[in-house]
Amino acid sequence: MIKLFLFLLLNGFFLSLAVLGQKNYTPGYVVLISGDTLRGQVMDRRETFTGTELLDKIRFKPEGGGxxxxxxxxxxxxxxxxxxIYERHQLRPKGISLLDAYYEIVPNGGEPVFLRVVSRGKVTYYQWEWVDPDDSTTDTADYFRKGNEPLLVRATQGIFGLKRKNLTEYFQDCPSLQEKIQQKVFKYPFEVANYYNQNCR
Structure with missing residues (x-):
């Protein structure tokens, strides 16, 4: 009887893991380095019993099987x-800390990472995601990039809000935005990005 109970318990556990794995596939596509786009089902993270796990490899199931x-x-x-939508960029910090205020995009060097595209325009707003090892929650860092410039600038400093000093310096080409940042008119990165894309240059 105990063996049957243990068998059913283990069977249910592994079945639950399988169901969790299947639910983490979502409709999408991958763009290969050749430029080819493959459509199908994509998994970049999975929910576990302890939280979210970001995968080091993107799982892909092509349309129509295969x-x-x-x-x-x-x-x-x-x-x-x-x-x-996530873009792969190869990044190198311009300083010494892990979550630096500035990163360089180095096409033939640096660490390849995926950045989520929050909004795109004259300035693109990205989020860099990682899983906090302490509580298994997904954390993010916000970055801006103007056009095709090789520089990413950190937009926020965690719970302390916008990095106002850095952003004031970064947006020298838009004095009206600098003024709003300094006067704390904007609290969130999307507000800064929207204003720049609609009113600057």
């Missing part, structure tokens, strides 16, 4: 999972 594949960041230019 072999499932796994792609490291260096093998893709971008991917989409549901409504979220």
């Amino acid at each position: 072999l499932r594949r796994k792609y490291r960041a260096k093998k893709l230019l971008a991917y989409r999972a549901n409504d979220n």
Whole structure:
């Protein structure tokens, strides 16, 4: 009887894991480094019993069946999972801290990472995601990039809000935005990005 109970318990546990894994696939596509776009089902994270796990390889199931594949960041230019689009960039910090105020995009060097595109325009607003090892929650850092410039600037400083000094310096080409940042008219990165894209240059 005890053996049967343990068997059913373990069977239910593994079945639950399988169901969790299936639910984490979402409609989307991957863009290979060749530029080819493959449509199908994408998984970039999975929900576990302890929280969210960001995968080091993007899982992909092509439309109409076929072999499932796994792609490291260096093998893709971008991917989409549901409504979220991620671009792969190779980054190098311009300072010494992990979450630096500035990063350089270095096409032939640096660490390949995926950045979520929150909004795109004259300035693109990105979020860099990672899982906090202490509580398994997904944290983000906000960055801006003007056009095709190789520089990313950190937009926020955690719970302390916008990095106003850095952003005032970064947006020297838009005095009216500088003034609003300094006067604390804006509290969130999307407000800064929207204003720049609609009113600057």
